[in-house]
Amino acid sequence: MSGIIEQERFTCAIGAMQTVVAIRKAVPILHSGPGCGTMVSGFFEHSTGYAGGSTAPCTNASEKEVVFGGEAKLKTVIEGTYKVIDSDLQVVLSGCTSEIVGDDISQVVAEFQAEGKPIVHVETAGFKSNNYVSHSNVVNAIVDQYVEVYAEDGTTKIDNLVNVFASIPYQDQFWKGNLRELKRILEGIGLRVNILFGPESGGVAEWRTMPNARFNILVSPWFGLDIVRHLEGKYGQPFLQFPYIPIGGNETSRFLRAVAAFAGLDPKPVEDFIGGEEAGFYEEIQSLATFLLEFRYGLPNHLHMILDSSYVLGISKFLLNEVGIVPKEQFIVDGVPEAFQQAIRAELAASSAKREIPVSFDPDAGKAQEAIRAITHPGRGLLIGSGWDKQLAEEKGFDFLSASNPSPYRLVLTTGYLGYQGGLRLIEDIYFRVLGTYS
Amino acid sequence: MSTVNLRAPEVQVREIRLGSITGFEGTAAGLVGCARRGTLADSSRSFSQCLGCSTSNAACTLVLIQDAAVISHGPVGCSACFHGYEFVYRVNGVNRGLEKTTQRKIFSTNLEEKDMVYGGNQKLAESIREVYARTKARVIFVITTCSSGIIGDDVENVTNEAEEELGIPVVAVFCEGFKSKIWTSGFDAGYHGIARKLIKPPVKKQDDMVNVVNFWGADIFKDLFGRLGLRPNYLTPFSTLEQIEHSSEAVATIQICATLGSYLGAALEQGYGVPEIKVSAPYGIPQTERWFRELGTMTGREAEVEVLLKEEREAWLPRIGELREKLKGKTAYVTAGASHGHSLIAILRELGLEVRGAAIFHHDPLYDNGSVEADALSNTVRDYGDVPNYNVCNKQEYELVNILSKSKPDILLARHGGMTLWGGKLGIPSLLIGDEHFGMGYKGLVNYGERILDAIENNEFVTNLARHAINPYTKWWLEQNPYTFLGDNTNVRNY
Numbered sequence: 001m002s003g004i005i006e007q008e009r010f011t012c013a014i015g016a017m018q019t020v021v022a023i024r025k026a027v028p029i030l031h032s033g034p035g036c037g038t039m040v041s042g043f044f045e046h047s048t049g050y051a052g053g054s055t056a057p058c059t060n061a062s063e064k065e066v067v068f069g070g071e072a073k074l075k076t077v078i079e080g081t082y083k084v085i086d087s088d089l090q091v092v093l094s095g096c097t098s099e100i101v102g103d104d105i106s107q108v109v110a111e112f113q114a115e116g117k118p119i120v121h122v123e124t125a126g127f128k129s130n131n132y133v134s135h136s137n138v139v140n141a142i143v144d145q146y147v148e149v150y151a152e153d154g155t156t157k158i159d160n161l162v163n164v165f166a167s168i169p170y171q172d173q174f175w176k177g178n179l180r181e182l183k184r185i186l187e188g189i190g191l192r193v194n195i196l197f198g199p200e201s202g203g204v205a206e207w208r209t210m211p212n213a214r215f216n217i218l219v220s221p222w223f224g225l226d227i228v229r230h231l232e233g234k235y236g237q238p239f240l241q242f243p244y245i246p247i248g249g250n251e252t253s254r255f256l257r258a259v260a261a262f263a264g265l266d267p268k269p270v271e272d273f274i275g276g277e278e279a280g281f282y283e284e285i286q287s288l289a290t291f292l293l294e295f296r297y298g299l300p301n302h303l304h305m306i307l308d309s310s311y312v313l314g315i316s317k318f319l320l321n322e323v324g325i326v327p328k329e330q331f332i333v334d335g336v337p338e339a340f341q342q343a344i345r346a347e348l349a350a351s352s353a354k355r356e357i358p359v360s361f362d363p364d365a366g367k368a369q370e371a372i373r374a375i376t377h378p379g380r381g382l383l384i385g386s387g388w389d390k391q392l393a394e395e396k397g398f399d400f401l402s403a404s405n406p407s408p409y410r411l412v413l414t415t416g417y418l419g420y421q422g423g424l425r426l427i428e429d430i431y432f433r434v435l436g437t438y439s
Numbered sequence: 440m441s442t443v444n445l446r447a448p449e450v451q452v453r454e455i456r457l458g459s460i461t462g463f464e465g466t467a468a469g470l471v472g473c474a475r476r477g478t479l480a481d482s483s484r485s486f487s488q489c490l491g492c493s494t495s496n497a498a499c500t501l502v503l504i505q506d507a508a509v510i511s512h513g514p515v516g517c518s519a520c521f522h523g524y525e526f527v528y529r530v531n532g533v534n535r536g537l538e539k540t541t542q543r544k545i546f547s548t549n550l551e552e553k554d555m556v557y558g559g560n561q562k563l564a565e566s567i568r569e570v571y572a573r574t575k576a577r578v579i580f581v582i583t584t585c586s587s588g589i590i591g592d593d594v595e596n597v598t599n600e601a602e603e604e605l606g607i608p609v610v611a612v613f614c615e616g617f618k619s620k621i622w623t624s625g626f627d628a629g630y631h632g633i634a635r636k637l638i639k640p641p642v643k644k645q646d647d648m649v650n651v652v653n654f655w656g657a658d659i660f661k662d663l664f665g666r667l668g669l670r671p672n673y674l675t676p677f678s679t680l681e682q683i684e685h686s687s688e689a690v691a692t693i694q695i696c697a698t699l700g701s702y703l704g705a706a707l708e709q710g711y712g713v714p715e716i717k718v719s720a721p722y723g724i725p726q727t728e729r730w731f732r733e734l735g736t737m738t739g740r741e742a743e744v745e746v747l748l749k750e751e752r753e754a755w756l757p758r759i760g761e762l763r764e765k766l767k768g769k770t771a772y773v774t775a776g777a778s779h780g781h782s783l784i785a786i787l788r789e790l791g792l793e794v795r796g797a798a799i800f801h802h803d804p805l806y807d808n809g810s811v812e813a814d815a816l817s818n819t820v821r822d823y824g825d826v827p828n829y830n831v832c833n834k835q836e837y838e839l840v841n842i843l844s845k846s847k848p849d850i851l852l853a854r855h856g857g858m859t860l861w862g863g864k865l866g867i868p869s870l871l872i873g874d875e876h877f878g879m880g881y882k883g884l885v886n887y888g889e890r891i892l893d894a895i896e897n898n899e900f901v902t903n904l905a906r907h908a909i910n911p912y913t914k915w916w917l918e919q920n921p922y923t924f925l926g927d928n929t930n931v932r933n934y
């Protein structure tokens with residue numbers, strides 16, 4: 001086992017510059033080699049946002065900085081950033097070069113912090129971790145170096161205010177839509193929501209109210225756990241972890257009830273909201289049932305996924321129980337640390353009392369493809385993966401839905417798969433592809 | 440002229456090998472003059488934005504070779520954009536005659552913190568074995584990154600040992616991002632690996648075969664060369680290992696863009712005796728004629744070339760005349776890589792547009808072949824006159840935005856992803872043409888002319904975009920001289 005990764009579906013720690021790009025009017029400043037930013041934009045595509053992509057400042061380390069250190073260069077680039085780019089928050093992300101060389105970035109940044117600049121730094125050398133992990137480090141750095149300093153009131157807890165962490169911006173290409181639906185349904189049961197990223201958030205002003213939340217919600221099997229643990233220690237906020245993305249009627253209602261119980265909300269309005277949402281959702285599922293049960297020309301009956309752990313769990317539960325597509329072998333490729341794998345297996349097993357869903361954990365997706373090539377099940381198959389998997393689907397004669405990065409065959413703007421709305425959208429997307437095969 | 444040494448594992452980056460620069464403000468003629476006099480001085484910027492990475496340019500020359508596997512020896516992020524080549528292979532392969540496109544074999548050794556401490560040699564050796572077992576590739580390339588370079592992994596040795604063990608070429612390609620601020624140095628690195636380990640000495644010269652160093656443009660040379668009794672051997676995207684091995688048997692090498700092929704052309708000539716056409720590529724009428732005549736002379740097809748030129752003139756000159764009429768008085772701005780950028784300027788001028796200025800990513804005073812005739816910028820200046828506001832600027836968007844917001848040309852011509860955005864945001868019709876063959880020859884002028892007219896005509900989208908665009912640049916900045924942060928730290932390679 002060499003630990004190689006074929007067909008990567010995430011990127012390295014500095015990819016979490018996109019976490020910064022997702023905050024309104026924040027600018028990432030890369031203290032890294034010249035190519036790291038372009039690699040990140042090449043991975044995500046359509047990911048410039050306000051000041052990412054070609055706009056992002058970068059020190060572009062050369063031989064000189066590698067030999068003599070890059071602190072001086074970092075200083076001038078930060079100074080230039082203030083002159084050239086209008087921003088509310090600056091986050092310096094250091095890459096491989098500066099960390100191997102040992103630049104004292106905190107020292108450089110501290111000078112600007114002392115001048116009252118809203119600037120933060122975080123270590124994101126590519127060899128340290130991947131962007132699933134470093135997303136948490138970036139958020140925690142902003143909490144420690146920005147929120148902590150600039151929060152108007154760091155102690156008062158506001159009833160029903162929550163900080164919510166779920167999809168990692170850009171790594172989850174449905175992040176905008178997912179966060180929008182999350183906010184909508186949580187507000188629906190009576191909470192006030194700091195969603196923090198994307199157009200539904202109030203930008204840095206919203207971040208400054210993070211200490212005032214009464215508790216935090218994490219929607220994820222493992223990534224982001226470091227954030228809510230950190231906030232628990234720092235601001236005494238307990239957290240609720242819902243260990244996968246809730247999709248469709250059953251799971252979204254389950255999620256909302258768990259939140260309501262955790263928050264001690266009055267059940268009546270919560271149930272009223274859930275009832276209304278479910279009515280709308282199942283109205284659609286019922287009209288769909290005729291099609292699913294009667295369409296005579298062939299629809300997929302089984303499913304493989306090469307996706308991250310949150311989606312493998314969420315989509316398995318949804319498609320099995322609400323659409324009737326049976327999950328077969330699943331491949332989880334987000335580099336889940338071993339400590340979390342057992343719980344994810346158990347959660348997947350809990351999707352069905354009747355069947356076992358085999359699952360493997362390995363970011364080396366080339367291996368997943370090899371495995372799928374060797375598997376055959378009766379009936380028509382559906383493969384949900386990334387752009388890497390299109391050719392495999394063609395070889396296998398599967399229906400194919402691209403639903404993760406890299407995503408050269410699909411453009412996603414604000415579509416989301418989370419929640420009641422997201423479940424319906426996922427159904428539309430799957431059958432759009434399926435029906436598109438009939439000419 | 441640089442001396443190609445195919446025994447060395449590594450080729451020097453362009454700054455050192457060719458004296459190339461990434462910062463200059465002035466005019467095109469001024470720049471050419473400095474280059475000729477040997478007084479070219481680099482400038483550095485005290486504020487800068489993300490550049491590009493040599494590793495991805497190296498990968499561009501390697502990933503698309505049939506039956507090849509590529510291992511990026513670094514953290515997983517250093518190969519994050521390579522998936523794009525899988526798309527290119529599937530989409531363009533069919534246009535270039537591949538019957539079936541196979542999956543690209545792209546790997547990362549996924550270097551982690553412990554490897555930084557203990558070194559990555561062992562991991563690399565195991566990775567190569569595993570990649571071979573999995574892919575049965577006929578050649579494996581290992582491309583280096585900042586991390587593997589700085590910790591000092593002995594990639595040359597590991598690959599040589601693997602080569603012996605596996606019995607296939609295993610090629611180390613040295614292209615650490617931090618080594619060059621000219622990401623096209625990565626092309627040279629990739630070609631160096633190919634030239635030193637894959638190309639074989641000629642067995643039998645093939646008088647009708649011409650090497651074409653290009654990207655993945657449409658297959659126009661089959662027809663053009665066919666009319667001269669020649670056939671193209673495209674290097675290196677979509678080529679087979681055999682095509683590369685036998686490239687030494689060609690009668691000549693041409694390149695579509697010297698920024699891309701400079702080093703491979705020189706390596707084929709110096710290392711394997713294949714003469715290179717040392718005049719710049721055929722964009723614009725005078726250069727098209729010079730180039731085809733040179734091709735005729737080198738391959739003994741002078742008469743056929745005259746026939747071809749005559750036919751082409753007859754076919755396209757009338758339409759070119761109409762387009763010139765329609766484009767009269769229009770203004771343009773160009774941002775692109777060096778040689779192709781010079782060619783784009785020639786196309787625009789040939790079509791009668793006024794080029795208000797250009798932001799070109801770097802400048803090579805001369806290419807590896809040392810030929811003044813290969814300098815596309817000096818040919819452009821000679822044929823059409825000087826270009827004002829000629830700026831050597833490696834993708835520094837803030838400078839571009841500053842310039843464009845003041846000069847407001849009728850059209851922005853770009854050749855690098857991400858650079859048209861600001862044209863659009865400022866309401867300037869913008870065009871990026873991916874196919875590098877699109878503007879070649881007489882027909883190329885028609886191709887471009889029509890696309891430019893189309894872009895200028897259909898400007899509703901950019902007009903609307905400009906009305907709603909969000910601008911992160913400060914008011915202060917947009918009022919400054921665009922070169923405010925460009926210092927003249929002569930010969931300081933600090934970026």
Ligand code: SF4
Pocket residue numbers: 032033034035036037039095096097126492493494513516517518583584585586615616617
């Ligand atoms: S770390 Fe170096 S090699 Fe890797 S992407 Fe950044 S500049 Fe390129």
